[in-house]
Amino acid sequence: MLPPFIIEQIRKREEEERQIEERPVLELPLPPRAPRAERSPDDDGDRGVVVIDLF
Template identity: 60%
Template sequence: MLPPFIIEQIRKREADERASYEQPVVEIPLPRPRPRTVERPSDDEPRRGVIILDL
């Protein structure tokens, strides 16, 4: 059997470990992401881009 002071040290260590796991967690409220809106080009504007022709 273990001496009483060793048993007390083991209990103290276990209590310290439990206390470190049971610390409250702070939750930071984050803004919700906005849904992306897809901008479609209107028919009034000409399409712009790059065309590569190989001659």
């Protein structure tokens, strides 16, 4: 037989899990996302350096 405090802890955990599962979930009717174009690792695009002189 388990001690009463351990049984109480098990009951609390089960109740918390039950509350999470019973929590209502909002489902939004979002349009499906367009598939992303895969980029090759060599194709980083045209990137440059910007130097800002603050003085």
